[in-house]
Amino acid sequence: MILVAAIAATLLVSTAGLLQNTAQATSQDSKAQISDQLLVVGATGQVDADGEDRAVDRIDLTVTASPGAGEIDLSKASIEFVGPTNHRTLGYADAARPGAFAVESLVDDDANAPVLNDRSDRFSVLIDLDESMALAPGKRATLRIVGPSGSVKTAIVGAPASLRSYDDGDDIEL
Structure with a gap:
């Protein structure tokens, strides 16, 4: 027993x-x-002017870590792009290209990009849009950034109603 x-x-x-x-x-x-949430503190776009046709063909999100967040390795993140006519999931790459996003450091005292490991870190998440993803005047897209821990940050960006006053390569606020 x-x-x-x-x-x-x-x-x-x-x-x-x-x-x-x-x-x-x-x-x-x-x-x-x-x-381990991201904060999107700014969003800009770059205008592609082809004759009279204009669209936003590049998105630049400025991101930082939320208060209390641990390390966020953006190379292990993904971005879901949901546009007016297209839906695509983007992975990380060393350089931005259609189908992949890149990360550039804006403020990174320890040069540890693409890892956000300090509250003062600020990175640019660069997204190149192909012709089917480009934002025409007045169009919007939803970007869902899924971090390595599974956290999700949603950002909605939109092109201005008119892009006529902008030239090729101009940066605009989205």
Whole structure:
């Protein structure tokens, strides 16, 4: 009887330890999804002028980490682009190109880009839009940035109603 009780006690302690470890891992994942958020502090676009036709063919989001966030490695993030006529998921690349985004540091005292690891870090997330994704005058797009922890930041950007006064390569606020 003592042997059976000892085996049962060992199983209970083992199971309790396993459940505790699982609960801690789940708690840490949930905390990261909530606290490791990005803040989009600015959005600009670049005008592509082809004769009379004008559209925004590049988006530049200025991002930082939210207060209390841990490290956010943007090379492990993805961006879901939902435009007026197109939907695409973009991955990280060393240089911006259609289908991929790039990260440039604006303020990065420890030169650790593309990892946001300090509250003062500011990065530019550069998104080149191909012809099917470009934002015509008055059109909007939704950008969902999914961080490595699963946190999601949504930014809605829109081209001005008229782009006639802008030349090729001009930067505009979105």
